[in-house]
Amino acid sequence: MRIIAGTMRGQRLEAPSGDRVRPTLDRVRESLFNILAPRMEGATFLDLYAGSGANGIEALSRGASRAVFIDNHPESARCIRKNLATTKCEDRGACMSYRLPEDIRRIPGTFSLIFADPPFDFTDYGALLEGISAADLLAPGGQLIVEHGFKTDLPETVGRFQRLQERRYGKTELTFYA
Secondary structure, X not given: OEOOOOOOOOOEOOOOOOOOOOOOOHHHHHHHHHHHHHXXXXXXXXXXXXXXXXXXXXXXXXXXXXXXXXXXXXXXXXXXXXXXXXXXXXXXXXXXXOOOOOOHHHOOOOEEEEEEOOOOOOOOHHHHHXXXXXOOOEEEEEEEEEEEEOOOOOOOEEOOEXXXXXXXXXOEEEEEEO
């Protein structure tokens, strides 16, 4: 796995061992960040179910000012911290261990971009989206993006969020909310 573009282009990242983490495919990540490019400079990025931290580090590489990584698995947290050190982004990234969606209200701050990539067998999207809305994590004018299996239907509206678009990449789909 590598950083696709920006100041850290080509930098290799470590992924947690085993098959518990399903990293976002490079082509999906590249498409996502091409869509988000106009919003990236100075953005604050929240990476939920962060795994290796590749998406948040990609955001930092492309101009985000700060990224917060949330994952409750110790191996993922170790991997994220190592990747932040490898990319020399420790001062712009923070890794926190919370269970989602249960602990969503414990996440401090607001973010201009929120990316959530729960495991494909995750089913409680309503609670996740409602929690993000209720915790007021998305800054005004921000976007929330959820990566999920293409057979999973996400709601048109939830909390204060309205679905803007969906993009399918093979068996993966990205749903954008504002």
